[in-house]
Amino acid sequence: MKTVLMPQKEVPVLTETEVLVVGGGPSGIAAAIAAARSGAKTVLVERYGCLGGNMTVVGVESFAWYRHEGTIDCEGIGREYERRALEHGFARPEPQSISHVIDTEGFKHVADKMVLEAGVTVLLHTLFVDVILDKNRVIGIVVEGKSGRQAILAERVIDCSGDADVIAATKAPFTKRPKDKLMGVTVMFHCAGVDAERFQQFVKHDLKPTYADWGKNWTVKTSGKEEKLFSPYLEGVFARAQAEGVIPGDAQAIAGTWSTFTDAGEACGLNMVYSFGYDSTDVWDLTKAEMEGRQQALWVIQALRHYIPGFENAKLRNFGMTLGCRESRQIIGEKRVNEEYVLNQGRCEDAIGIFPEFIDGSGYLILPTTGRYYQVPYGCLVPLEVENLLVAGRCISADVIAHTSMRNMMCCAVTGQGAGTAAAVSLREGVAVRKVNMASLQAELLAQGVRIH
Numbered sequence: 069m070k071t072v073l074m075p076q077k078e079v080p081v082l083t084e085t086e087v088l089v090v091g092g093g094p095s096g097i098a099a100a101i102a103a104a105r106s107g108a109k110t111v112l113v114e115r116y117g118c119l120g121g122n123m124t125v126v127g128v129e130s131f132a133w134y135r136h137e138g139t140i141d142c143e144g145i146g147r148e149y150e151r152r153a154l155e156h157g158f159a160r161p162e163p164q165s166i167s168h169v170i171d172t173e174g175f176k177h178v179a180d181k182m183v184l185e186a187g188v189t190v191l192l193h194t195l196f197v198d199v200i201l202d203k204n205r206v207i208g209i210v211v212e213g214k215s216g217r218q219a220i221l222a223e224r225v226i227d228c229s230g231d232a233d234v235i236a237a238t239k240a241p242f243t244k245r246p247k248d249k250l251m252g253v254t255v256m257f258h259c260a261g262v263d264a265e266r267f268q269q270f271v272k273h274d275l276k277p278t279y280a281d282w283g284k285n286w287t288v289k290t291s292g293k294e295e296k297l298f299s300p301y302l303e304g305v306f307a308r309a310q311a312e313g314v315i316p317g318d319a320q321a322i323a324g325t326w327s328t329f330t331d332a333g334e335a336c337g338l339n340m341v342y343s344f345g346y347d348s349t350d351v352w353d354l355t356k357a358e359m360e361g362r363q364q365a366l367w368v369i370q371a372l373r374h375y376i377p378g379f380e381n382a383k384l385r386n387f388g389m390t391l392g393c394r395e396s397r398q399i400i401g402e403k404r405v406n407e408e409y410v411l412n413q414g415r416c417e418d419a420i421g422i423f424p425e426f427i428d429g430s431g432y433l434i435l436p437t438t439g440r441y442y443q444v445p446y447g448c449l450v451p452l453e454v455e456n457l458l459v460a461g462r463c464i465s466a467d468v469i470a471h472t473s474m475r476n477m478m479c480c481a482v483t484g485q486g487a488g489t490a491a492a493v494s495l496r497e498g499v500a501v502r503k504v505n506m507a508s509l510q511a512e513l514l515a516q517g518v519r520i521h
């Protein structure tokens with residue numbers, strides 16, 4: 069590849085902190101709040117103008133759609149997201165579970181309140197671009213924004229960027245599957261002008277969809293108990309629309325779920341475009357997938373208007389502000405959670421939380437209807453070969469199937485809270501994050517209301 073040599077440049081230090089969190093999605097918000105609540109001076113850096121990550125900028129509202137009567141769920145900051153959204157009137161009952169969706173616009177405000185109440189210093193519109201290393205110790209980062217290129221110095225850094233951007237800027241090892249194997253990317257969208265009542269009647273009396281209908285983009289192996297459960301899923305209508313010339317394009321990438329309806333006739337959280345072969349760490353791919361996804365979403369609406377009762381007058385309300393990406397880099401950590409562990413109620417000494425046995429993607433759909441759960445090990449947040457750095461969220465150390473469980477937003481909040489607390493405890497006790505005292509860490513997490521056993 070052709071390169072250019074940039075001149076060395078003195079960079080002003082924007083601020084100094086004890087704990088620095090990069091990325092303000094479900095993992096990053098939890099990491100920052102947990103670090104601040106544990107007494108550390110904490111800065112949270114986010115590239116967009118709001119917090120929430122996929123919960124807001126992509127438009128993923130179904131935060132805990134796995135929860136059933138028998139589910140043993142985690143406790144901690146993720147559960148607070150739901151409670152606080154409900155208190156602010158930014159939550160609605162989720163259609164396939166006993167949970168609430170979190171309104172993707174309202175959560176921007178809820179997240180602001182939560183981080184500010186915890187005493188976190190937030191920098192929005194601030195893009196991480198590089199790490200500052202002293203040998204193999206991270207001592208800060210370089211950011212870019214409207215204020216130019218600046219440095220932030222920190223004693224501990226937590227990478228919650230989803231794509232492990234900080235890790236990639238160090239020499240720490242990570243994995244990333246070839247792009248034809250990565251989970252698909254999605255342009256989420258929302259419609260206005262929908263007659264929800266008419267649609268619900270059609271679903272109840274004609275469509276009667278279950279998880280057994282999942283086929284095209286989500287070919288799934290279930291544990292059997294899922295097959296008969298209701299699932300808000302549409303598939304066949306799009307192939308029909310293509311065959312009958314209702315949509316001009318290729319319906320290959322179209323199939324998926326709806327979420328909630330508002331009193332104003334909006335259909336929210338339409339997750340019906342699933343495009344394969346894109347790498348979310350490649351700007352060419354991101355550009356192509358955004359544009360193709362928007363086109364596919366408009367074809368979805370065209371088909372819905374033509375065939376689906378209640379959608380006759382539906383119009384696009386908005387696309388998610390950015391493409392939704394499910395999988396890219398996974399760090400190689402002190403521990404790697406694997407398929408066998410998440411499918412067999414894995415237990416560990418270094419638990420920082422629990423997550424129900426919920427696997428969604430890469431060929432599996434298992435819902436935690438029976439109270440089964442696994443413990444989340446601290447070791448999968450600790451990268452090899454680099455010090456002062458932790459990760460949380462979807463880029464933790466996990467194999468393909470474990471990732472499809474741990475990528476879920478609630479579990480990202482579990483790893484975020486674990487990482488933020490560990491960073492603060494390691495500072496307080498003057499030890500490296502790799503050597504943090506598990507008894508102290510677990511005691512602090514229990515004091516914060518986290519469920520460990």
Ligand SMILES: Cc1cc2nc3c(=O)[nH]c(=O)nc-3n(C[C@H](O)[C@H](O)[C@H](O)COP(=O)(O)OP(=O)(O)OC[C@H]3O[C@@H](n4cnc5c(N)ncnc54)[C@H](O)[C@@H]3O)c2cc1C
Nearest residue numbers: 091093095115121122196230254392393461462475476477
């Ligand atoms: C279409 C779609 C549907 C999904 N559906 C569900 C679902 O129904 N339920 C569920 O639980 N999960 C779902 N997921 C998965 C889930 O949304 C993600 O796995 C989860 O949001 C990951 O959380 P995170 O905190 O690791 O990363 P993200 O949510 O991606 O947040 C990362 C944050 O870091 C910021 N950032 C990234 N790079 C930088 C940088 N260089 N500098 C500064 N900031 C940066 C981003 O702007 C973002 O705010 C879905 C995912 C997609 C794409």
